Amino acid sequence: xxxxxxxxxxxxxxxxxxxxxxxxxxxxxxxxxxxxxxxxxxxxxxxxxxxxxxxxxxxxxxxxxxxxxxxxxxxxxxxxxxxxxxxxxxxxxxxxxxxxxxxxxxxxxxxxxxxxxxxxxxxxxxxxxxxxxxxxxxxxxxxxxxxxxxxxxxxxxxxxxxxxxxxxxxxxxxxxxxxx
Amino acid sequence: xxxxxxxxxxxxxxxxxxxxxxxxxxxxxxxxxxxxxxxxxxxxxxxxxxxxxxxxxxxxxxxxxxxxxxxxxxxxxxxxxxxxxxxxxxxxxxxxxxxxxxxxxxxxxxxxxxxxxxxxxxxxxxxxxxxxxxxxxxxxxxxxxxxxxxxxxxxxxxxxxxxxxxxxxxxxxxxxxxxx
Numbered sequence: 001x002x003x004x005x006x007x008x009x010x011x012x013x014x015x016x017x018x019x020x021x022x023x024x025x026x027x028x029x030x031x032x033x034x035x036x037x038x039x040x041x042x043x044x045x046x047x048x049x050x051x052x053x054x055x056x057x058x059x060x061x062x063x064x065x066x067x068x069x070x071x072x073x074x075x076x077x078x079x080x081x082x083x084x085x086x087x088x089x090x091x092x093x094x095x096x097x098x099x100x101x102x103x104x105x106x107x108x109x110x111x112x113x114x115x116x117x118x119x120x121x122x123x124x125x126x127x128x129x130x131x132x133x134x135x136x137x138x139x140x141x142x143x144x145x146x147x148x149x150x151x152x153x154x155x156x157x158x159x160x161x162x163x164x165x166x167x168x169x170x171x172x173x174x175x176x177x178x179x180x
Numbered sequence: 181x182x183x184x185x186x187x188x189x190x191x192x193x194x195x196x197x198x199x200x201x202x203x204x205x206x207x208x209x210x211x212x213x214x215x216x217x218x219x220x221x222x223x224x225x226x227x228x229x230x231x232x233x234x235x236x237x238x239x240x241x242x243x244x245x246x247x248x249x250x251x252x253x254x255x256x257x258x259x260x261x262x263x264x265x266x267x268x269x270x271x272x273x274x275x276x277x278x279x280x281x282x283x284x285x286x287x288x289x290x291x292x293x294x295x296x297x298x299x300x301x302x303x304x305x306x307x308x309x310x311x312x313x314x315x316x317x318x319x320x321x322x323x324x325x326x327x328x329x330x331x332x333x334x335x336x337x338x339x340x341x342x343x344x345x346x347x348x349x350x351x352x353x354x355x356x357x358x359x360x
Contacts, residue, residue, distance in 0.1 A: 022202065022355065054355055077291050088291065101355050108358055111257050111268065175202065175234055175281050177357065178288055 017179045018061040019069060019127075020104045022054040025079055025174035029097045031155045045153035050094030051079065056104035057127045058117045061180075066127055069180050070134040078176055093144040098132050098154040100124075121158060128157045197359045198241040199249060199307075200284045202234040205259055205354035209277045211335045225333035230274025231259065236284035237307045238297045241360075246307055249360050250314040258356055273324040278312050278334040280304075301338060308337045 029052045034043035053073055077086040079094060089096060102124070106113035119127070132154040139145045139152050209232045214223035233253055257266040259274060269276060282304070286293035299307070312334040319325045319332050 020357070022357070072288070075291055076288060076293070078293065086292070103354065103356055106356055108252070108256060108356075111255055112266070113256070113258065113356060174283065176283055176286055176288075176293060177200070177202070 016060055018058050018065065019180040020056045020058070021069070021073060021178050021180075022101070022104065023073065023076075023078060023176045023178065024052045024054075026050060026052050026097075031097060031099055031153075033156045045097065045155070047095035047097045047151060047153050050092065050096055050150070051089050052097045052099060054099050054101040054104060055128065055131060056101050057119045057124050058105045059119055061119055061123070061127055063127065063130060065180055066130045067134055070131060070138060072178060072180075074135065074138050076176075076178075090139065090142045090145055093142065093148050093150045095150050096135055096139065096152045098128075098135060098152065100128050100155055100157045125157050196240055198238050198245065199360040200236045200238070201249070201253060201358050201360075202281070202284065203253065203256075203258055203356045203358065204232045204234075206230065206232050206277075211277060211279055211333070213336050225277065225335070227275035227277045227331060227333050230272065230276055230330070231269050232277045232279060234279050234281040234284060235308065235311060236281050237299045237304050238285045239299055241299055241303070241307055243307065243310060245360055246310045247314060250311060250318060252358060252360075254315065254318050256356075256358075270319065270322045270325055273322065273328050273330045275330050276315055276319065276332045278308075278315060278332065280308055280335055280337045305337050 026047070027049050028047065029050075030044050030046040032042055032044050034040070036042040051073075074090050074096070075088045077088050077091075079087055079089050079092045081087055081092065102115070102118060103113070105117055105119075106115055107117065108114075118124075132152065135152045139150060142150075144150075206227070207229050208227065209230075210224050210226040212222055212224050214220070216222040231253075254270050254276070255268045257268050257271075259267055259269050259272045261267055261272065282295070282298060283293070285298055286295055287297065288294075298304075312332065315332045319330060322330075324330075
């Protein structure tokens with residue numbers, strides 16, 4: 001994680017972070033996946049109540065860690081039911097919107113963010129694609145999600161335009177950060 | 181930061197994180213600060229283009245680190261101008277919406293978030309209040325911000341209802357994480 005502390009250089013002994021996710025509880029969320037062209041309206045993907053998952057892979061990230069990441073994100077009890085119980089998004093059940101967010105891998109150096117630990121584009125796309133596929137797989141395996149037609153939507157990797165997000169967030173604990 | 185990696189326990193030699201901020205670029209953002217009552221409509225604070233700053237103080241956070249945090253948040257070049265130049269929110273110039281977000285201090289243990297490193301309420305309120313005050317001070321000292329009537333707004337510390345956020349995020353690099 002980016003650090004504003006000059007003392008943070010002493011943390012090199014720490015376990016290397018290879019991926020970072022920010023999970024936000026939402027009532028609805030919408031991301032542009034294709035900007036408007038002369039012949040086409042702009043396109044969005046949209047979810048109802050559930051979670052937005054901002055995700056960033058860093059150098060050293062491998063395919064074999066993706067399954068654990070997906071399980072963690074989908075089964076961690078971060079969503080609050082109407083009775084105040086904390087449950088996973090699969091048990092809520094809720095929708096999932098995955099948004100690639102390479103800026104989360106930045107490291108503040110002076111007044112500028114550096115991205116030395118950025119994963120290369122091909123590897124990043126592979127990991128992101130696998131993450132989204134596995135989210136969809138686990139959701140279709142959930143009886144609750146299937147019965148209530150819950151969906152996994154995803155922004156387009158490397159598409160700057162998909163960074164236009166409209167979101168409405170819910171009450172309750174709602175922004176969590178997890179590293180892998 | 182919460183970790184989904186079982187190997188992360190080896191990171192205890194790392195510098196202790198005492199505060200965490202997530203900075204999101206926005207075109208507009210709105211936070212409820214007071215829910216509706218029988219006699220009063222619900223109340224919000226709102227900003228235009230600028231940044232939302234989710235902030236969480238942890239055990240070990242002290243007043244003397246707040247000034248550096250504020251300077252970092254306000255002067256880091258994370259906002260993109262129309263010509264594509266990266267500038268600080270003071271130079272944009274843009275508004276700032278500070279939102280307390282204690283869930284960012286959570287640590288994932290199994291499927292549950294634990295908050296052992298949570299700052300106590302009194303200390304957290306002091307640090308948060310000072311953070312907001314200093315943001316306002318630095319903004320009033322910026323000629324650009326003053327001329328263009330930029331504002332610092334803030335959610336209510338410890339108020340669960342202020343967690344209802346409506347936000348519209350902008351294009352460009354927009355979610356950054358910084359630790360102190």
